[in-house]
Amino acid sequence: MAEDSMAEDPEDATAIPPPRPLDSIDQDILQMLQTDGRASIRSVAERVHVSRANAYARINRLIEDGVIRGFGARVNHERAGQGTSAYITLKIVQNSWRTVREQLRRLPGASHIALVGGDYDVLLLVHTPDNRALREVVLTRLQAIPEVLSTRTLLVFEEEDLEPQG
Missing domain, CATH: 1.10.10 (Arc Repressor Mutant, subunit A)
Known part of the structure; x- marks a missing residue:
């Protein structure tokens, strides 16, 4: 089943009802x-x-209720031709999160975006075919976003999705 595109903006209170307890x-x-x-x-x-x-x-x-956001496949990115993965941290201009998020959503290979607290503002996970493509994403695409002040790339050597205990 395809993932639904429900609004996830916390300020859009009309998109989904307030959470209710799960039994x-x-x-x-x-x-x-x-x-x-x-x-x-x-x-x-x-x-x-x-x-x-x-x-x-x-x-x-x-x-x-928005608890289940959709259904999808767990992908082995290496076997799918996306053998290079990296977490990229971004420092962004204050109050530019929504603008930056929209641009990151359109970034090829982006699979997870998080607004975080701490030394960085955004944590981005990308999957690319190789290091050359990763270089293109970081140096050409990300650093061209005016609200991005700096980036740091953490190359992933090995990754594993944690499966729920069944």
């Missing part, structure tokens, strides 16, 4: 779907001991 069944459903996003409603219902209608309703509510 143990909701938590079990989330854990199961994180382990296998292709699980059938029937298998989810059996695993968490509810009816199929109840499982279906709960999953839909989790989607509508």
Whole structure:
């Protein structure tokens, strides 16, 4: 299933309802779907001991509430031709987060963007075919963004996605 493009801007309160507490069944459903996003409603219902209608309703509510943002595949970037990965830290002009975020979203190979506290303002994860492409991203694309004051590149030697305990 394709990832939904729900608004995630904290100032856009109309996009999703306020969070409500998740019970143990909701938590079990989330854990199961994180382990296998292709699980059938029937298998989810059996695993968490509810009816199929109840499982279906709960999953839909989790989607509508913005708890589940979408469904996707976990990709081995190296096998997909994106053998170079790096975390890039950025210092940006104060109050330019929204502008910078929009430009980073369009950056080829960007897979995670976070506004962080500490010595840097933004943490960006990129996957590129090779070091030459990474160099292009950092020196040509990122440093051309007027609000980016500085960058630091941390080359990833090896990575592993942590799988939920199932």
